[in-house]
Amino acid sequence: MSDASQPTGPSPSQAVNRQVVAATTVPTDRPLTEADIDALMAYPAGEPPAMVINAIDVKKIYRQGTHETHALRGATLDIFKREYLSIMGPSGSGKSTLFNMIGALGKPSEGKVYIDQVDIAHLDTNELAWLRCRKVGYIFQSYNLIQVMTCLENVTLPMAFAGVEGDAARERGIRILKLVGLGHRILHKPAELSGGQQQRVAIARALANEPEIVLADEPTANLDQHTGQEMIELLARLKDELGVTIISATHDLKMLQQSDRILWIEDGRIVRAAKPSEVDFSSKEFDH
Ligand SMILES: Nc1ncnc2c1ncn2[C@@H]1O[C@H](COP(=O)(O)OP(=O)(O)OP(=O)(O)O)[C@@H](O)[C@H]1O
Numbered sequence: 001m002s003d004a005s006q007p008t009g010p011s012p013s014q015a016v017n018r019q020v021v022a023a024t025t026v027p028t029d030r031p032l033t034e035a036d037i038d039a040l041m042a043y044p045a046g047e048p049p050a051m052v053i054n055a056i057d058v059k060k061i062y063r064q065g066t067h068e069t070h071a072l073r074g075a076t077l078d079i080f081k082r083e084y085l086s087i088m089g090p091s092g093s094g095k096s097t098l099f100n101m102i103g104a105l106g107k108p109s110e111g112k113v114y115i116d117q118v119d120i121a122h123l124d125t126n127e128l129a130w131l132r133c134r135k136v137g138y139i140f141q142s143y144n145l146i147q148v149m150t151c152l153e154n155v156t157l158p159m160a161f162a163g164v165e166g167d168a169a170r171e172r173g174i175r176i177l178k179l180v181g182l183g184h185r186i187l188h189k190p191a192e193l194s195g196g197q198q199q200r201v202a203i204a205r206a207l208a209n210e211p212e213i214v215l216a217d218e219p220t221a222n223l224d225q226h227t228g229q230e231m232i233e234l235l236a237r238l239k240d241e242l243g244v245t246i247i248s249a250t251h252d253l254k255m256l257q258q259s260d261r262i263l264w265i266e267d268g269r270i271v272r273a274a275k276p277s278e279v280d281f282s283s284k285e286f287d288h
């Protein structure tokens with residue numbers, strides 16, 4: 001990934017040059033202009049740290065026979081190291097699709113995604129596997145746990161891909177499962193767990209290889225308030241203590257309030273950006 005011969009993305013200075021502005025909303029009745037995108041992507045406070053992900057005009061069209069779904073219609077975003085970014089948007093607006101694109105799980109139909117200045121379209125299969133295994137931790141909306149494996153096996157599986165096996169993997173797996181409050185369920189299989197517990201296994205698995213970036217798709221949606229709060233605090237601690245970048249699709253008020261920045265996506269386009277302090281969380285939009 002750090003190979004100097006890799007094609008590189010926009011220099012970090014381009015981000016540093018962006019102006020600091022207040023909350024921004026762009027009109028949805030016309031195509032976005034460069035100025036709209038600059039305003040949306042301005043870092044909300046002070047000088048931004050290094051960028052970890054840039055997506056540039058990413059479009060994604062799903063084709064089924066003759067039917068086309070335009071899931072992303074040109075999403076441009078910069079994500080900074082150590083940032084806790086929340087993405088909001090109605091069902092079907094493209095949040096999970098955006099996560100797949102910026103997490104290198106899928107290919108955009110158009111546009112570019114850079115992770116650490118590297119254009120991921122230029123990575124070969126091994127480099128992509130390394131990136132997905134070591135650099136990014138995914139918490140999927142639908143958990144994606146392996147049903148025939150125990151909690152511990154689910155959590156240690158990605159470690160095996162990263163070369164950590166045996167006692168070292170088991171010890172790390174147990175430590176992470178305890179961290180998410182599942183120390184008493186390590187030998188249970190997913191079907192023997194509640195939805196919230198499965199969600200916690202999925203979170204533990206995402207942390208298996210100590211990733212620099214965690215992509216969390218509605219990570220608290222199936223958790224009770226107390227466990228949800230614990231997960232939010234865990235993610236915040238990963239950010240503060242380990243410098244992990246957290247990107248989360250969420251409608252969870254507590255999670256939104258904890259973020260450094262919130263982006264709104266509507267019909268495949270980012271239409272609004274704000275810091276939590278600029279948002280009126282008592283407004284109707286946040287009623288559940
Ligand atoms: N694999 C796929 N094949 C075809 N269409 C898809 C696929 N994945 C998503 N879509 C469509 O793309 C659009 C965006 O879906 P996406 O899953 O990104 O939305 P979302 O914002 O994550 O929604 P939710 O809040 O319900 O999870 C939707 O219209 C969806 O039906």
Ligand SMILES: [Mg+2]
Binds near residue numbers: 096141217
């Ligand atoms: Mg989704």
